[in-house]
Amino acid sequence: MNKTLQLGDRDLLPPEIIPFLASYNLIGQLLSQSIIESAIASITCTIEETSHALEQFCQYWDLNSEEKIQSWRLRYGLTQEQLELFATRKLRVEKFKQLTWGHQLESYFLKYKRRFDKVIYSLIRIENREIANEIFFRITEGEQSFSELAREYSQGPEAQTSGIIGPVELGSMTPNFAQLLCTSQVGVVQAPMPFGESWVIVRVEKFLTAQLDDFMRQRLLQENFETWFQQQLNQLSPEEKTWMGINTKPAQVQEVNAA
Template identity: 25%
Template structure:
């Protein structure tokens, strides 16, 4: 085999077919068409300054600081400068369409689902022995041992152990349901009685419950979710028909293959 491997367009399409990626690609293509056609219908336009900013954000997202880095990235992905501009254009078009459709729906959605955005600051140790977990829980309550001591002794992961079992700021959806119910019912700072799950016995310290505020980060997250859900609904309404060369005719499938499959 030579050092140079030449791959044709037919090879690429064939690989996409046999790796079963055609459906996801068709959905992505349909989504792009929905965005462009809807934006045109509602009269969304892109200014040169907006396109430039979108291109700058695209370079930043891919850590393309220098011109040669951008050129190498384009070559790696078989893109032209026009393709790069098209990507930037679609990005800003999607953003502006999302704001056009849902900017006024973000705040009502947030207050209707405010409980989902409440967060908790927790520390956690998971033990295999339920009796030991209960014994440690009572020792913690009596002040006979500190949580950091337990973390150093029972947490295997080095980074989590060094952080004293700190789990960060987590939303309700980040917890198992049986844990979430108790964590968000806690009165911080509070040590929760061991919770049994398939992972083991969880000893959790709830340090703080953070009530949500509609900041820019949450606003953009809600806007993005609303737009993504809308886009999926629009694509699902479409009957997508793709015409590929040498398409297989499924009107009379090989009987022996179907028999083996069944």
């Protein structure tokens, strides 16, 4: 078995590999992958799944003959079993997600459904309160349309879309603004309200209810996986966290001397 790591025209001996990885700041990536590898160690694939994964792997790396496959495997010092594990890694990660969180997706979705719901709304934002009130009056009295006034007066990027924004997930908004939209009736123009340093006039155009379809299931599995992974990072030693680029120092509190 080859006892060196070939990188281009350079051969790295085992004692050189870790310093080499450290010099390119790759230790953190190695640690993160080892966390995942430990989690999926007990996940297995069927013979058919392994065969399909190997076929896709060889196509990707242009290993179109048994000779090329063996040469590639020997170059990186992999046994056939290790090659199969490498080829099926992505599938085993997906199986791990499904086995760990698949049974609770419906309850998770229902718990957080509101932040997945989307809304389309019209918006005009103005810094001057008097002008905002005047615009609101023109809309409610039918003197000018919302879209026309948005193009003319709104002081944000929505001016380029006639005031229309969305569809936007409620979970991506600030809680206060999401609450404002959720409590608004579709088609009803809301009177100017202070928001940050501006006054906003809002009209909800349409609510789009989130569905627990295949795309959403994959998204929720990934969210749970990322939460789990962050928890694993929090359990690392201070030295390992340093390699991962995680700040382990407590926030410094600056003392303010009285004048």
